[in-house]
Amino acid sequence: MKVVAFLGSPRNGNTAAMLNAVCKGAASAGHETELINLTKLKISGCTACCACKNGKVKYCAVQDDMQGLYPKIIEADCLVFGTPIYMGQMSGQMKNYFDRWYTFLDANYEIHHLPGKKYITLTASGAPAEAFQSVSDYFNYWLGSFFKMELVENIVGGQLGPADAINSQPELLTAAENAGKALK
């Protein structure tokens, strides 16, 4: 299985640690893993040109680093979304990336490439975990109900203000590693 993990945090902190733990678990189960730091790439917002709906482009008219990510998304068996909570939501870098998934809907709003793929989400917030369950719910609606992907696990990390706060909650890293290990 190919597992591709996307990091939406610009710092090497809590989300990165959990994402690495998923990859470690998946690798230990024999899966191929790749971690991509979205914040190091140039990924612009969708321009609403809708070229992806009229067959004029393969993926997207915006020529930036997202072009190189589309084949990776399409080839992956499991996609991992790791994002810090910024102002109550996923980070802007993660949202720009996700808006660019609009290409996976054709002109009739039929979905292609995504149904059946597995997904894992990880969130990290300063506030207690319960405060931002809504972000995992958002992912579950769009990835699960809408794009027909299969949820493996939502890992919701709270009380993670400082970049190294994850070290005092090793159970989150264990849960992340186990989610990767459990992939089949």
Ligand SMILES: Cc1cc2nc3c(=O)[nH]c(=O)nc-3n(C[C@H](O)[C@H](O)[C@H](O)COP(=O)(O)O)c2cc1C
């Ligand atoms: C711009 C910004 C906005 C944030 N907004 C929130 C927020 O709305 N709620 C919250 O609980 N924590 C918020 N935080 C704290 C981060 O979610 C928290 O530190 C998280 O662990 C960051 O993940 P990271 O270590 O992977 O970067 C914010 C941090 C930043 C930098």
